[in-house]
Amino acid sequence: MAELLDDHPSLSTVPAAAGELDVPEPPPPLDETSRARAVLAAQPVVEGHTVLPPSLDPEDLPPVRAREAGAQFWSLHVEADEGVIGTLRRIDAVRALVAACPEDLRLAHTTSEMAHARNCGRVAALLGPVAWTALGGSAATLRAYQALGVRAAGLTRFDRFARDAVREMNRIGLAVDLSGADQDTVRRTLAVTRAPVLLTRAVPEEFPDDVLGLLGENGAVCMVTVTDDPAAVADVLDRVRAEAGPHCVGVSHTTAPAVGYVPLFAELLRRGWPAQELVGLAHANVTRALRETEFLSRTNRIRPAAA
Amino acid sequence: MSAAADRLAEARELLAGHPVVDGHNDLPWALREHVRYDLDRMDIGADQTGALHTDLARLRAGGVGAQFWSVYVPCRLAGDDAVSATLEQIDIVDQLLERYAGELAPALTADDMEAARGQGRIASLKGAEGGHSINNSLATLRALHALGVRYMTLTHNDNNDWADSATDEPGVGGLSAFGRQVVREMNRSGMLVDLSHVAATTMRDALDATAAPVIFSHSSALAVCDHPRNIPDDVLERLPANGGVAMATFVPKFILPAAVEWTARADENLREHGFDHLDTTAEAMKLHRAFEEENPRPIATAATVADHLDHMREAAGIDHIGIGGDYDGTAFTPAGLDDVAGYPNLIAELLHRGWSHPDLAKLTWSNAVRALRDAEAVSRDLKSRTAPSNATIDAVDALDAP
Numbered sequence: 143m144a145e146l147l148d149d150h151p152s153l154s155t156v157p158a159a160a161g162e163l164d165v166p167e168p169p170p171p172l173d174e175t176s177r178a179r180a181v182l183a184a185q186p187v188v189e190g191h192t193v194l195p196p197s198l199d200p201e202d203l204p205p206v207r208a209r210e211a212g213a214q215f216w217s218l219h220v221e222a223d224e225g226v227i228g229t230l231r232r233i234d235a236v237r238a239l240v241a242a243c244p245e246d247l248r249l250a251h252t253t254s255e256m257a258h259a260r261n262c263g264r265v266a267a268l269l270g271p272v273a274w275t276a277l278g279g280s281a282a283t284l285r286a287y288q289a290l291g292v293r294a295a296g297l298t299r300f301d302r303f304a305r306d307a308v309r310e311m312n313r314i315g316l317a318v319d320l321s322g323a324d325q326d327t328v329r330r331t332l333a334v335t336r337a338p339v340l341l342t343r344a345v346p347e348e349f350p351d352d353v354l355g356l357l358g359e360n361g362a363v364c365m366v367t368v369t370d371d372p373a374a375v376a377d378v379l380d381r382v383r384a385e386a387g388p389h390c391v392g393v394s395h396t397t398a399p400a401v402g403y404v405p406l407f408a409e410l411l412r413r414g415w416p417a418q419e420l421v422g423l424a425h426a427n428v429t430r431a432l433r434e435t436e437f438l439s440r441t442n443r444i445r446p447a448a449a
Numbered sequence: 450m451s452a453a454a455d456r457l458a459e460a461r462e463l464l465a466g467h468p469v470v471d472g473h474n475d476l477p478w479a480l481r482e483h484v485r486y487d488l489d490r491m492d493i494g495a496d497q498t499g500a501l502h503t504d505l506a507r508l509r510a511g512g513v514g515a516q517f518w519s520v521y522v523p524c525r526l527a528g529d530d531a532v533s534a535t536l537e538q539i540d541i542v543d544q545l546l547e548r549y550a551g552e553l554a555p556a557l558t559a560d561d562m563e564a565a566r567g568q569g570r571i572a573s574l575k576g577a578e579g580g581h582s583i584n585n586s587l588a589t590l591r592a593l594h595a596l597g598v599r600y601m602t603l604t605h606n607d608n609n610d611w612a613d614s615a616t617d618e619p620g621v622g623g624l625s626a627f628g629r630q631v632v633r634e635m636n637r638s639g640m641l642v643d644l645s646h647v648a649a650t651t652m653r654d655a656l657d658a659t660a661a662p663v664i665f666s667h668s669s670a671l672a673v674c675d676h677p678r679n680i681p682d683d684v685l686e687r688l689p690a691n692g693g694v695a696m697a698t699f700v701p702k703f704i705l706p707a708a709v710e711w712t713a714r715a716d717e718n719l720r721e722h723g724f725d726h727l728d729t730t731a732e733a734m735k736l737h738r739a740f741e742e743e744n745p746r747p748i749a750t751a752a753t754v755a756d757h758l759d760h761m762r763e764a765a766g767i768d769h770i771g772i773g774g775d776y777d778g779t780a781f782t783p784a785g786l787d788d789v790a791g792y793p794n795l796i797a798e799l800l801h802r803g804w805s806h807p808d809l810a811k812l813t814w815s816n817a818v819r820a821l822r823d824a825e826a827v828s829r830d831l832k833s834r835t836a837p838s839n840a841t842i843d844a845v846d847a848l849d850a851p
Contacts, residue, residue: 225529226536227586234588238837278533282540289543290595 178407181420186212186260187403188425190342190365190394193217194235210402212425213256213266215294215342222275226283229276233269233290240267251291253433270294271319271342279303281310293432294319294340300330308334315439317432320362325353332360337438338431341365343394346378351385358386363428365392370401372409379423380413388419392428453797460796461512467810468514468566469792470817472666472696472773473576473645475519476503476545477538479777486541488548498788502776505552507790508571514814515562515572517666518542519778520598521579524607528584535582539596542575557597559822566814574821576643576666579605580612580631585842587634599821600641600664603628603651610842613648615677623650626849627842629658634838636661639828641821644668645678645698645773652684661827662691662820667698667773669757670764678703685764694820695765696773697757699749699786704757707747715740749783751791751798758799758812767808771817 172180192214216236220228240247248259250266259266271294277283284295284307294317297304308331311318318335320328321343328349331339338361346354346364357364364382368375379391396403407420415423476493479501484490491497497504508516520538522531546555554565556572565572575598582601583589593601603624604614611628613620624632632655635642642659644652645668655663671679680695688695701708716726718740724733761770776782776789785794796809804812 226532227529227584227589230532230592231586231588234591234837238839278529280533280537282537283533285540285543286536286592286596290592 174408174411175404177411177417178404178420181407181417182210182403182424185421185424185426186210186265187393188213188215188256188428190215190340190344190392190428191217191367192395194232194239210404211265212260213250213268215268215270217342218270218272218276218292219296220273220276222273225276226278229272229287230290233287233292236267236269237291249291251293252436253429256429256432268293270317271296271321271340274298277303277307281307284310284316285314288314288316293317294342296321296342297331298322298327300327304331305334311335312337312435312438313442315436317435325349328353329356332356332362335360337435338362340392340428340431343367344382344392346382354382354385354390358390361431361434362386362390363392363431364390365394365428367394368396368398368403368406370398372405375406376409376413379410383415383419388415388422389427389430391419391423393423453801456797456800457793459800460793463796463806463809464512464514464793464813467814468512469772469813470515470517470562470572471513471776471789471792472517472643472664472771472817473519473578473698473778474503474516474774474776474789475521475778476501476776477518477541478521479503480541481538486537486544488541488544493545494549494552502782502788504789505549505571507788509552510790511788511792512796512813513571513789513792514566515556515574515817517574517576517600517773518545519578519666520575520582521577521605521778522582524579524581524605524609527581531579531581532584532589535577535593536596539575539593539598542573543597546573555597557599558825559818562818562821574599576600576602576641578602578643578646578666580609580628581605581607583631585610585627587631587838587840590631590634590640591638591837594638594640598640600643600666601635602643602645602666603631603647603655605646611846613651614646615648616646617648619648619650621846623648623654624658625842625846627840627845629654630838630840630845632658633660633831635659636824636827637831637835637837639825641824644680644684648677649681649684652680656684656687656691659691660831661824663688663693664771664817664820665693665695665773667696667700667775667778669697669704669754670760672764673757673760674704674706674709676703676709680761682764685761685769688765688769692769692820692823694769694771694816695761696771696817697754697761699754699774699776699783700779701747701749701753701781701783704783705747705749705753708749711744711747714744746781751783751785751795753783754786754795755798755802759802767811768816768819770812772813 187210189211218229218232240249247267248264250256250259256266269292272287274297296319318339319342320339321341341364344364344366366378382391493504522534526534546553553573554570556562556574562572577598580603603612606616608614608617608620611625632642642663643666644663645665669679671681702712719726
């Protein structure tokens with residue numbers, strides 16, 4: 143893979159015997175758009191935020207199989223008054239959707255299953271995040287969601303329950319999603335969690351540089367929303383890359399699905415991002431964060447469950 | 450003496466090969482009430498005699514090979530609270546399974562039950578007690594199945610929106626249209642329909658609606674003891690066609706006519722003095738104790754349970770009966786069946802009455818395992834032909850309204 147992305151693909155490295163053949167003109171170097179396309183063709187994006195359509199008429203299935211996506215987090219967000227039942231309904235609906243599209247989607251509970259889905263040519267469906275309000279302040283509910291396949295829970299307010307809940311999430315292997323949390327909540331959560339956090343709908347503009355630095359130390363992934371203005375998104379990503387590190391960038395979703403991710407990736411190439419960092423942006427960073435969460439859980443499971 | 454001792458030894462030997470599948474044990478709720486789920490403070494790996502009916506040593510002594518642990522929540526919890534509490538009940542069973550993995554084996558299928566028996570571990574299944582646990586949501590029903598719940602009692606002591614309870618006033622008159630939909634979705638999921646606690650009208654409606662065997666996780670025979678929690682003969686007689694299993698319970702106030710009558714008089718006594726019959730305040734309890742001193746509480750025995758099993762066997766057939774003690778869900782138990790170590794006494798009583806070994810093996814083990822296996826087959830079939838239902842009670846029952 144990396145060879146394909148190296149800066150100057152060229153045939154001239156093969157020495158031709160002088161005089162025997164006309165050395166062909168080396169092809170022109172690929173332009174950034176072509177290279178971005180090549181990256182995305184081989185490195186499908188893990189999208190942090192996918193929303194279930196309001197109605198699930200099989201006749202009217204949404205374009206679930208986005209061209210450039212390899213895995214998608216399906217948001218289980220509910221309003222505060224919908225609670226546990228609303229969340230269980232959404233889990234059930236995503237499962238029904240995946241069951242209705244076996245050629246396109248496959249439910250994945252682990253990073254291994256994500257890779258397996260991709261190897262089978264399916265888009266991996268990851269359940270989560272669930273809304274913090276849907277936990278009802280109960281660690282048992284957290285464990286029930288985990289048992290039902292949920293991979294992440296959104297923490298937006300660091301209350302008394304949150305400290306124990308974050309530790310329990312570390313123990314059972316649920317990622318903490320800090321999308322929408324203020325910087326105070328982010329700081330307090332990072333002081334507790336031992337696993338990398340996710341921001342499936344990150345808005346890094348809201349955080350000062352030192353918070354981005356803390357996220358970098360944690361190994362967090364800031365998954366940013368891609369718009370039809372690649373330069374503006376690249377500015378945001380450049381800042382996250384500078385302050386948190388290249389291992390902290392990721393993609394939430396695109397508001398311009400017709401265009402996709404190629405213009406952004408081309409823009410980043412023009413700005414000198416090495417290909418390997420684009421692979422991280424596309425999927426490797428979030429996969430690494432999820433895998434670390436799984437590893438930590440396996441070593442933590444010997445501890446008793448939290449009350 | 451020696452004949453009785455021989456029978457007890459014979460019963461134990463029989464249970465070693467065909468241990469008891471018990472339909473209902475309320476240990477999870479007892480752990481919630483006594484110690485707020487703090488398993489360090491109530492360790493069933495140690496002797497809990499006096500505190501609980503259930504601990505691991507006594508389960509073993511009782512010859513229990515499979516237990517449906519009830520993830521009961523009371524009817525006073527409604528809506529999301531009932532669902533959350535049910536998740537907590539499920540979670541504590543999972544914690545028990547993790548903590549006592551050497552003795553308890555998680556079981557989701559009939560094959561799992563057989564495997565656990567082979568390993569000498571107690572197959573542990575979960576049963577929900579009351580349709581309020583799904584708050585009228587079929588998606589929640591499927592979530593409970595995914596979390597390992599393998600039966601749901603359609604009601605507890607109160608009616609819910611779609612099914613009538615045996616101990617409430619008639620509501621929808623059995624099962625509503627949505628209630629029938631719940632039964633079919635349970636069939637499709639592979640969750641056994643449990644008809645304990647429900648009104649006779651609900652039993653009949655459910656038997657009409659179900660495509661899979663039903664169970665009664667803890668109910669006895671109405672013909673032997675006239676209490677609404679028991680099963681009328683016409684329903685027992687339908688079990689052969691359905692393939693289901695009625696699991697006889699041990700609760701004295703349901704199975705011993707004298708205890709039914711005594712309970713009615715004790716309740717009446719409380720009401721005469723201006724208390725509710727469920728009142729547990731100090732004043733009410735004092736009055737109740739005085740009543741109990743003057744009127745000794747009638748004592749049920751293993752023979753009382755055997756009387757029910759004899760009749761249920763006549764009405765439903767040997768292939769359609771089982772055992773569901775309701776330990777830790779009832780304050781009083783029959784003499785000789787005081788706790789989960791007591792099952793051998795019941796088997797010895799049945800041996801005394803001439804039950805054969807193959808018959809007893811069906812009663813203790815095979816019938817219940819078969820019912821679950823048959824429900825799994827129905828589920829596979831329905832899943833291959835039908836999609837999950839997302840019907841809502843508002844839509845279904847409104848259409849059905851006259």
